[in-house]
Amino acid sequence: MDDIDRRLIALLQEDATVSYATLGKGAGLSAGAAHERVRKLRERGVIRRTTVEVDPAALDRGVLAFVMVDSTAWMGESADAFAAIAEIQEAHVIAGSASVLVKVRTATTGQLQDVLRRLYAIEGVSGTQATVSLETFFERPVSPLPG
């Protein structure tokens, strides 16, 4: 992971459809060398996958909320229960009073309420605190640049 790798990642995060020739030019490499480096980044798992970024509203997921899920038991083994709820985009075990923080996207606040109901149905869950997002300033890839 040197500065060239970071540069390649930055370029791919911006647009992963560019050719290796263009990619190499942007990093001061030949197409072949750029290709080889990217292949290794994938092999090492640094680049996990190539994917598309979608407008949530277009998929009927215009309502964004973060929900703190309190529990009476250790939730460390409950990943599947959260993953089974399609509206949950992320789930993290957290330090602090609650035990799991989830990011939820639904079409309406009514559906958000339904997600909360399903969260309560998970074993050990004792409470939820939902915080609705009014506006998203930005959501961007993890910066490969230091600082």
Place this chain on the structure above:
Amino acid sequence: MDDIDRRLIALLQEDATVSYATLGKGAGLSAGAAHERVRKLRERGVIRRTTVEVDPAALDRGVLAFVMVDSTAWMGESADAFAAIAEIQEAHVIAGSASVLVKVRTATTGQLQDVLRRLYAIEGVSGTQATVSLETFFERPVSPLPG
């Protein structure tokens, strides 16, 4: 946006490097038809971009925290101030006691502390409450399927 479009999006989210021929097969379409639909999804802004998903730890961003940022003033115009902090991956204006929720990734908790210091330097910011993630259950694309 019919079911075929949703299917195409689901396949692309999983692996955006597949050929249009493979993509079409997965959605019951010819390569050309799949290509045309994907082109339109991009044109309409449903698909925003093709990008790569990266392992945060490999980029020296192994510490994940969510920070509630309290403020004394309306933060609705402060997007740039948050965007200027490279460690911030997302920033959302929220309903509730705090006014902005940010997702932060740093190499160490020391660097997290430094981000908090820089958050305090933003005009109007009166306080922060950081919640550190101990484990990420999952982070996945927005589900294109209903329910």
Place this chain on the structure above:
DNA sequence: TATGAAAAGAGGAAGTG
């Protein structure tokens, strides 16, 4: 690891049903 070149395959743009 980088380069350069050759073969295999995919992208992109026609025209047709």
Place this chain on the structure above:
DNA sequence: CACTTCCTCTTTTCATA
């Protein structure tokens, strides 16, 4: 809208340094 065809460019592999 979807399918097919055709041409171009890219990806992928390999030999070489």
